[in-house]
Amino acid sequence: MTGVLRPGYCQLRVLDLNESIRFYTDVMGLIETGRDASGRVYFKTADERDHHSVIIREADQAGMDFYAFKVLDKRTLDKLEVDLNEYGVATERMPADGLLETGERVRFVAPTKHVFELYWEMTEVGDGQGYINPGVRVDGPGGICPIRLDHWQIHGADLDGSRDLFINVLGFHLVERITGEDGATDMAVWLTCSTKAHDIAFVRDERDNTLHHASYLLESWEKVLHAADVMSAKGVSLDIGPLRHGITRGCTIYAFDPSGNRFETFSGGYAFYPDMKPYTWTHEEIGAAIFYHTRELNERFLTVVT
Ligand SMILES: [Fe+2]
Numbered sequence: 001m002t003g004v005l006r007p008g009y010c011q012l013r014v015l016d017l018n019e020s021i022r023f024y025t026d027v028m029g030l031i032e033t034g035r036d037a038s039g040r041v042y043f044k045t046a047d048e049r050d051h052h053s054v055i056i057r058e059a060d061q062a063g064m065d066f067y068a069f070k071v072l073d074k075r076t077l078d079k080l081e082v083d084l085n086e087y088g089v090a091t092e093r094m095p096a097d098g099l100l101e102t103g104e105r106v107r108f109v110a111p112t113k114h115v116f117e118l119y120w121e122m123t124e125v126g127d128g129q130g131y132i133n134p135g136v137r138v139d140g141p142g143g144i145c146p147i148r149l150d151h152w153q154i155h156g157a158d159l160d161g162s163r164d165l166f167i168n169v170l171g172f173h174l175v176e177r178i179t180g181e182d183g184a185t186d187m188a189v190w191l192t193c194s195t196k197a198h199d200i201a202f203v204r205d206e207r208d209n210t211l212h213h214a215s216y217l218l219e220s221w222e223k224v225l226h227a228a229d230v231m232s233a234k235g236v237s238l239d240i241g242p243l244r245h246g247i248t249r250g251c252t253i254y255a256f257d258p259s260g261n262r263f264e265t266f267s268g269g270y271a272f273y274p275d276m277k278p279y280t281w282t283h284e285e286i287g288a289a290i291f292y293h294t295r296e297l298n299e300r301f302l303t304v305v306t
Helices: 017-027 074-087 159-168 221-233 283-290 299-303
Strands: 004-014 031-035 041-044 054-058 063-071 092-094 105-109 115-119 148-156 173-179 186-192 200-204 210-217 237-244 250-256 262-268 279-281
Touching: 004 017, 004 148, 017 031, 017 041, 017 054, 063 074, 063 148, 063 210, 074 105, 074 115, 159 173, 159 186, 159 200, 173 283, 221 237, 221 250, 221 262, 237 299, 279 283
Parallel strands: 004 054, 063 115, 148 200, 173 279, 210 262
Antiparallel strands: 004 063, 031 041, 041 054, 092 105, 105 115, 148 210, 173 186, 186 200, 237 250, 250 262
């Protein structure tokens, strides 16, 4: 891995800042790492080493402002900016003081109208375990307490354009796809820049620049069940789960934050290597692709985005 490394952070719009701070700390179990002059609040998971992975800001409408991928180093950032420009994608340099503890970012809009950022520098605050004989964490901050922000599923009309941009310019690989009734058109694609089963998923949807879910990785299936217990005990609005996907084989739950932004807490999924051929799920098997056990889709899962 030498180019784009992983999803790094995202900026989420929430309707009530204080209610959302309580949700992301007490229920999700993230750690607040800072607040900036514009009122945005920054969080990381206990295990993440960089300063933040989730930023929230109060707004009238829920949804995601932007999605950022960390890249290897400054040279990679500069090269990817040139590559984007040569591919015909305009970029904007965002100054280093625009976000807390974050270096310069390269911002661009994908064909599905989502705003993406690339960056290489963020203050490392560590995971609290140190780097010598770090041991195993035995007491987290409580709540769901995920390992990391893992991936996003986002929707827009020009799926082909965003898919091709991510593969041809940013070096992602196609891992799985769902095809339409014609057997050829991609209705959804799962892409990876790493050995994860996916780092981002695009779904064809007329509603450009929309978020289906932000996903957090848990350690095990037992932790997924624990997350379900936490959600029920804390009155979180559940979408569906616990269940297993056919696609990526992850075991998961979907639920909503207090603003209606869907999130996922999952474990599992296979490891991807670049020599692996993509899996294709046909239109007739879409139920099993999404919800492997019931083999039936849930209307809310298909229709609600922010
Ligand atoms: Fe997901």
